[in-house]
Amino acid sequence: MLTFYFLCLTGLWFVYDRLILSPLGKLRGPNLAAATRLVLMYYEFTGRRREWIHALHMKYGPVVRIAPDEVSFATWDAVKEIYVTDGSGYDKPPFYRLFDNYRTQCMFSTLGKGPHGERKKLFAEKYSKSYIMQPHTVSGIQERAEQFVEKCTENLGAAADIYFYAHCYALDCITYHLFDPYGTRSLTEAVDQLRVKELSYDDGLHISYLQHYFPVVYPYISRFFEPTTRRRDAAIASRVLDISRRTDIASHTVLHKLQEVEDETTPNGIASELLDNAIAGIDTTGDGLCFLLYHLSLPGTADVQEKLHKELVSNPTMPLDDLPYLDAVVKEGLRCFAPIPMSLPRKVPKGGRTIAGEFVPEDTIVSCQAYTLHRLDTAVFDDAEMFVPERWLKSKGAVDRNQLFFAFSTGGRGCIGKHLALLEMKMLLKEIYTTCRTSVAPEMKASMELHDQIMSSRPKGQKCLIKFEKIE
Numbered sequence: 299m300l301t302f303y304f305l306c307l308t309g310l311w312f313v314y315d316r317l318i319l320s321p322l323g324k325l326r327g328p329n330l331a332a333a334t335r336l337v338l339m340y341y342e343f344t345g346r347r348r349e350w351i352h353a354l355h356m357k358y359g360p361v362v363r364i365a366p367d368e369v370s371f372a373t374w375d376a377v378k379e380i381y382v383t384d385g386s387g388y389d390k391p392p393f394y395r396l397f398d399n400y401r402t403q404c405m406f407s408t409l410g411k412g413p414h415g416e417r418k419k420l421f422a423e424k425y426s427k428s429y430i431m432q433p434h435t436v437s438g439i440q441e442r443a444e445q446f447v448e449k450c451t452e453n454l455g456a457a458a459d460i461y462f463y464a465h466c467y468a469l470d471c472i473t474y475h476l477f478d479p480y481g482t483r484s485l486t487e488a489v490d491q492l493r494v495k496e497l498s499y500d501d502g503l504h505i506s507y508l509q510h511y512f513p514v515v516y517p518y519i520s521r522f523f524e525p526t527t528r529r530r531d532a533a534i535a536s537r538v539l540d541i542s543r544r545t546d547i548a549s550h551t552v553l554h555k556l557q558e559v560e561d562e563t564t565p566n567g568i569a570s571e572l573l574d575n576a577i578a579g580i581d582t583t584g585d586g587l588c589f590l591l592y593h594l595s596l597p598g599t600a601d602v603q604e605k606l607h608k609e610l611v612s613n614p615t616m617p618l619d620d621l622p623y624l625d626a627v628v629k630e631g632l633r634c635f636a637p638i639p640m641s642l643p644r645k646v647p648k649g650g651r652t653i654a655g656e657f658v659p660e661d662t663i664v665s666c667q668a669y670t671l672h673r674l675d676t677a678v679f680d681d682a683e684m685f686v687p688e689r690w691l692k693s694k695g696a697v698d699r700n701q702l703f704f705a706f707s708t709g710g711r712g713c714i715g716k717h718l719a720l721l722e723m724k725m726l727l728k729e730i731y732t733t734c735r736t737s738v739a740p741e742m743k744a745s746m747e748l749h750d751q752i753m754s755s756r757p758k759g760q761k762c763l764i765k766f767e768k769i770e
């Protein structure tokens with residue numbers, strides 16, 4: 299009986315401490331979530347973290363406590379403080395070690411600012427806008443965009459599964475940039491299509507959270523999971539490792555650059571970086587394109603296709619970045635269907651910080667999520683649920699819109715592949731809508747709802763049937 303009372307008292311003290319004594323006690327949010335992380339874990343394991351956090355922001359406003367030691371923010375002030383302070387914002391928490399490859403850190407999984415900066419400077423130039431816009435990259439991407447259109451129009455009148463082909467395109471583009479001539483050719487060669495099937499249809503949500511929350515038991519339980527639910531990098535890990543050791547690599551590639559600075563990385567460091575970049579570049583661009591092409595193919599968006607077509611045929615030689623409507627369509631696609639719509643967690647530095655006017659103690663996990671930043675403030679994004687490319691063409695409010703646009707994150711740890719991804723997306727839209735019209739196939743029944751993984755989101759049905767028609 300004494301033990302029972304002791305346990306009750308300890309429990310009550312625990313709750314009192316977290317709800318009342320904690321410096322986070324004054325923040326808004328559900329009391330149960332402030333008392334125990336189990337609430338957040340429930341939403342994580344059921345794939346509803348993003349949705350739940352967004353609902354909390356709608357209810358409580360731009361600052362919400364989502365766990366005893368975790369707070370979500372949704373203002374530009376918070377974005378600036380968390381992700382831009384001192385260049386690259388706060389350090390990443392251990393969550394990111396999930397993204398190590400071959401038990402070796404890559405730039406993405408490096409937690410601290412210093413080591414991250416050292417790593418980034420080894421190869422960042424290969425992703426700069428000026429480098430990406432050089433003819434070898436542009437022509438390589440263009441060739442693959444043409445192959446995509448050929449594939450989707452080879453049986454005119456029949457539907458093409460653009461979920462699959464968009465992932466083939468993204469894989470072929472990123473591996474071309476990483477290690478040409480050993481990149482995949484999945485748009486033209488059946489054997490490489492198997493790679494896409496292995497990579498883009500798995501479901502790694504539960505296994506990733508198990509690994510994160512229960513690292514000690516994880517090695518024992520992971521073997522009981524179906525191969526399709528394990529982390530999919532195993533599928534290409536050995537191929538990337540082999541390629542990373544080759545010496546006959548094209549000079550325009552990231553691998554070539556990494557080999558030049560080989561002494562500054564660990565033995566598996568190069569392969570870990572390549573694998574990370576490959577994985578980072580497939581689903582993000584593939585899912586983003588799939589959502590966007592689907593949306594453009596709905597009957598209600600025919601006017602957008604028409605305007606896009608007109609802009610493209612009137613300016614056939616214009617650089618892609620000088621086409622304002624194309625830019626607006628891609629940006630609106632990334633706003634409505636951000637491929638990484640979920641929280642990007644960071645750890646508050648020593649001494650604590652004031653974020654969006656609230657003091658947050660050191661080691662608290664803080665984050666913003668694109669899904670909410672792209673919707674919450676309706677003074678910035680009116681009709682936030684509507685797909686309206688024209689909003690990006692207005693000068694009024696442009697600064698606020700651009701500040702809250704978080705699809706690629708921001709600051710020194712923002713997406714390194716942003717310029718490549720934008721080139722891929724714009725080039726594909728140009729190739730399609732210069733000569734074709736698209737519509738959702740009548741037999742398309744698969745769900746296009748957002749289906750969250752650990753950070754990214756993809757179409758739930760993993761199938762998207764679209765009909766292509768040539769414009770006479």
Ligand code: HEM
Pocket residue numbers: 405406407418472574575576578579580582583586636637638642643704705706707710711712713714715716718719
């Ligand atoms: C539409 C496509 C893409 C989107 C929406 C996207 C989005 C993002 C976001 C939101 C982050 C920040 C993640 C975080 O802080 O946790 C990020 C980081 C990163 N992305 Fe992308 N990405 C895209 C395409 C690519 C491509 C094609 C690559 C190819 C290399 C790539 C490589 C990376 C890398 C390496 C990082 C880590 C950067 C660092 O830690 O400094 N991404 N991306």
